[in-house]
Amino acid sequence: MNPFVKKDNSKAIACPWLNWRKDYTDATPGKIQGVFIMQDWWCSSEPKEKDSPEKSLEYHVDYIRKNNFSSDPTIKNLWNAPSWKKAIWENKTWLVTNAVWGLRKGNISSGYLGDTIHKAAFPIWAKLISHFAGNNKDFKVVFAGGWAVFENAKFNDKNLNQYLKNWEKWAGKGTGKNDEVSKLGDTNVYGNAYFCCHPSVWNSNFNCLKGPPPNRV
Secondary structure, eight states: OBOEEOTTSOEEOOOHHHHHTGGGGGOOGGGOOEEEEESOOOOTTOOOSTTOGGGBHHHHHHHHHTTOTTSOHHHHHHHHSHHHHIIIIISOOEEEEESSOSBOSTTOOSSOOOHHHHHHHHHHHHHHHHHHHTTOTTOEEEEESGGGOOSSGGGSOSBHHHHHHHHHHHHTSSTTOOGGGGGSOSOOOOSEEEEEOOGGGOBTTBOSOSSSOOOOO
């Protein structure tokens, strides 16, 4: 992945959504009710010219903040779903993030990023989720996109802790294995996992989740 360029011309492998919500680092686990996680994202209007201003991290953060959804289907569809709009932009009880931070290399704007990249990225988002889930049994994580779904459906466990354990096993073996997963510890993560398609493909006839999932009884 390529880094974003910052205003001071430094470079950073970062997630624009988390940089928009810088307050999340100070938020107690109970304040955040859930996490909406995509494979990766940058505004679709971003020019591909080298070092263009639009590649800046600040540009992307401002794009999210202003809900400038006119040309970006991801933000447009999340904003146009009233319950997601309320949870993400108004009440800010949900965090949005990317599993893989930074910008894609080359001109391919979509598609699976590959096992090696995802195995490297897993400990980062797993620790984020673990922190905010805390001991909240009603904590929810929505995994948006095919990147998060195992080919063997039995590993797509709705129990968040078991789902993360399945990822841990997968990331720690085979090609591109990440030895860092062994440092995640044996802490149990409470909450539930949900799966849907990426919001960029939602439309009036197809929307996996129109809003944050309700608490399970």
